[in-house]
Amino acid sequence: MEWIDGLVERVVALPPVAAWVLIVLATFVSEDLTCIAAGLAAATERISPWHSIAAAGVGIWLGDLGLYLAGRWFGRAALARAPLKWVLDAEDLARGEGWFRARGAAVILISRFVPGTRLPVYVASGTLGLGFVRFSLLTALAVVVWAPLIGGGAMLLGREVLPWIEQYQRWGLLAAVALVLAWLTVIRLVVPTFTWAGRRRLVGRWKRLVQWEFWPAWATYAPVVPYIGLLALRHRSLTLFTAVNPGIPAGGFVGESKDEILRKLEGAGDRIVRSRRLPATLDLEARLQLVREFLEISGVEWPVVLKPDAGQRGSGVLYARELGEVREYLARIDVDCLVQECARGEEFGVFYCRKPSEERGRIVSITRKVFPVVVGDGVSTLEELVLRDPRAVCMERHYLRVNAARAQAIPREGERVQLVEIGNHCKGTIFLDGNELVTPELERELDRVSKCFDGFFFGRYDLRVPSLEHLRRGEGLKVIELNGATSEPTHIYDARHGPLYGWATLCRQWRLLFEIAAENRARGAPVVGAAELLRAWREYRRGQRSHPS
Structure with missing residues (x-):
């Protein structure tokens, strides 16, 4: 209040030009209070409201431009330095720029009326390269509405407007958030109840919320991460796990080549599916020719599997049934990829581990993969069948x-x-606990295959076998992939299991991983540092963006 009174006294005592300059400068201290002071000064009739409120508007607008220019001049430099450069790269910024070009106008206009949002929005506008002219016009439009609203209110209502402004500054952001949440509630929860399909989708959302197998990765691993930190402290290395498989870069934590892993398993003979790497350095026609040669020489028949050479969680995997689909896939991906035979039979995830000090390894998890099916009734569309199915709706x-x-x-x-x-579970496949399928015969065969790979001790095989009996006998196995340090005992996603079982299993897995890695470190295996691991992760993320969905 004293600040406003002092400003009003100075404004009405100064010549018009000096008063105008003072109001402009005062907005750099407080935009809203200066608008109120300009309105109160105009109420004295010793200065024109056109001059005082216009001066406040100009000052606010210049301040907005200053925030924009700060983002334009210094924001990019800040993003190029640690720690921001560790999590944001040029492609992230490009996507942000695209988003801001599409939605920035609405965000800028709304932020003028929501306290606490102007600074980050305006700085982001400059950082993300929104055009200066466009930003200037948008903020000018917002100020033309805002300054007369606040200044005119003060001129008409006098000091009675101050409590309203105080309440606005205190609760405005919270009220805006509450309105957005209310709107989302109506759109996401109320409107869908008007139709059968909408109600079924709500059922699916509820099931995803309460059923462990559908929880997002952050919820799955939130209780496990502190335990991993404890293991790291106990073993005095944050990234010790990268030594778990010395034969795989970073132990198979991120960015490992599927082709190199399969080649290191070639000693297992026909247990490994046939595949061919398609380097991204070749042009489209050259890669297509490699596919033709692979099919002709190997005798592999359609369909074939296409996948990135470095990929996780089923990202970028496609079943191609003819050369046209291969062409379309290769035209969209700009990283090395594989063409692979499509092995027949049932699919399983089999988790194997062996300590370097042990002669024989063991199987700690088997996951039976069931591909979901709906059955037609001759009346319902496929969409209706999916929505009606108690699991598919999820x-x-x-x-x-x-x-x-x-x-x-x-x-x-x-x-x-x-x-x-x-x-892959996140791609819709049903995972069932198949641990009862472990047999001595299967363990011996998988141990034999694993020992063909020098430097492999811990990971999950994705296998195809003709039948359950073949799996139990360890016969007819076809290794599709072998995953390293980031492998999960995926049987935990069986709907019969809950979060406590899953968390306990994951903790045991990580304890075993650190124990194996510690033995390897003692035998001279290198441990990848955090900075190098982060670089590998960023490189993988850049490549992943070109994976066909």
Whole structure:
């Protein structure tokens, strides 16, 4: 209040030009209070409201431009330095720029009326390269509304406007957030109840919320991360786990080459699926020629599997049934990839480990992978069948995106429609606990295969076998992939298990990982540093953006 009174006294005592300059400068201290002071000064009739409120508006606008220029001149430099450069790269900024170009106008206009949001929004506008002219016009438009609203209110209502402004500054942001949440609640929860499909989608969302197998990775690992930190302290190395498999870069934590891993397993003979690496350095026609040669020489038949050479969680995997699909895939991906035979039979994830001091390894987890199916009734569309299915509804968005071309088709009565082809849980495959399938014969065979790979001790095989009996006998195995340090005992995602079981299993897995890595370190295996690991992760993330969805 004293600050406002002092400003009003000075403004009305000065010549118009000097008063105008003072008001402009005062906005750099407090925009809203200066607007109020300008309105109160105009109420004395010793200065024109056109002059005082216009001066406040000009000052506010100049301050907005200053924030924009600060972001433009210094924001990029800050992003190029640690720690921001560790998590943001040029492609991240490019996406941010695209988002701001599409939505920045609305964000800028709204932020003028929501306290606490102007500084970050305006600095971000400059940092993300929003055009100066566009930003200037948008902020000018917002100020033309804002300054007369506050200044005019003060001129008409006098000091009675101050409590309102104080309440606005205190609760304005909270009120805006509350309005947004209320709007989202209506859109996401109330509106869908008006239709059967909407209600089924709400059921799916609820099931994803309460069923462990659908929880996001951050919720799955939140209780496990502190335990991993404790293991790191106990073993005096934050990245000791990278020594768990000396034969795989970083132990198989991120960015490892699937092709190199399969080549190191070649001693296992026909247990390994046939594949061919397609280097990104070659042009499209050269890579297509490699695919043709692979099919001709190996005798592999359609369909074939296409996947990035460095990939995780089923990212970028495609089943191609003819050369046109291969061409389309290769035209979209700009990292090394593999063409691989499509092994027949049932698919399993088998987790194997062996301490360097042990003669024989063991299987600690088997996951049976079931590809979801809905059965037609001759009346319902595929979309309706998915929404009606008690489990498929939980992943209806993914299933319907994958099957978009036939979502409105009506399957024949009794027709079985497989919804996905990729054996990954986050891609919609059902994971079942298959630990009862472990047999001495299977362990011996997998131990034999694993020992063909010098420097491998810990990881999960993705296998195809003709039948359950073949798996139990350790016969007819086909290794599709071998994953290293980041492998999960994926049987924990069986719907019969809950979070406590999953967390306990993951903690045991990480304890075993650190124990094996510690033995390898004692035998001279290198431990990858955190900075190098972060670089590998960023490189993988850059490549992942070109993975076809």
